[in-house]
Amino acid sequence: MARGTRETILTTAIELMRIHGYAALSVKQIVAGSGSPIGSIYHHFPEGKAQIAREALVNAGIAYAxxxxxxxxxxxxxxxxxxxxxxxxxxxxxxxxxxxxxxxxxxxxxxxxxxxxxxxxxxxxxxxxxxxxxxxxxxxxxxxxxxxxxxxxxxxxxxxxxxxxxxxxxxxxxxxxxxxxxxxxxxxxxxxxxxxxxxxxxxx
CATH class of the missing domain: 1.10.357.10 (Tetracycline Repressor, domain 2)
Known part of the structure; x- marks a missing residue:
């Protein structure tokens, strides 16, 4: 279940960045889009938005390749x-x-x-x-x-x-x-x- 939550957060983040970019991305948007409580966000990504963005980019790169x-x-x-x-x-x-x-x-x-x-x-x-x-x-x-x-x-x-x-x-x-x-x-x-x-x- 934890793995599913993590992947959902990353998928949500990459979709938001694809449309809005990084600066406009907020943790609040990720919470709303992924349906994950904010505690889960920081449990999986203690560095917050920057860490989510980095890992989401890597995931997207694998898919786009x-x-x-x-x-x-x-x-x-x-x-x-x-x-x-x-x-x-x-x-x-x-x-x-x-x-x-x-x-x-x-x-x-x-x-x-x-x-x-x-x-x-x-x-x-x-x-x-x-x-x-x-x-x-x-x-x-x-x-x-x-x-x-x-x-x-x-x-x-x-x-x-x-x-x-x-x-x-x-x-x-x-x-x-x-x-x-x-x-x-x-x-x-x-x-x-x-x-x-x-x-x-x-x-x-």
Missing amino acids: AIIPAVLADQVDLGAGIRAAFTQAAEVTERTGFANMCPVSTVAGEVANSDESLRLAAAGVFGEWITLGRAYFESRGLEPDMAEEAIIAIVCSLEGAFVMARTLRSTKPLIAAGNALSARYEGVELSHVDHDRRSSRAEL
Whole structure:
């Protein structure tokens, strides 16, 4: 039961940060959203809001790392796969009322120069995404340099497009970014993924 309470608190925190960022996050909001008494909050997270945010970012990072491999699992051309991924992201963003935003980049941009512990947590997530993404693309047949370039370019393009899309209330930034990036990798072949190793399809 304690584990369930802890995970509920972290899930609530990451959803709140995804929409509102870190500065606007309050323990009171986490209590209301998670249904956990304030005593449970401080029992599991004695450092309060900052500790919750750090651990929530790590949890979110693990979940988000699986998205690109899931979306590209059936793709054989990297350019086409990137276009499909950005199109899917645009559809989900519009469907959620432009609330679909990566919590890691939301918090990272907000606290990079003001909270070193959170900056380091976000940096750790970005670093893990690069490491895992590079390994994934290498497993699909890309050379190491291109594999690393591809994952960094995809993450950067998605995160920047999310910011513009949310601000403009338009999917055009995601579609344009996807089209531009897909042109760079059009014709880059992705090797086959065994059916038993495919992740279930996820939404961006």
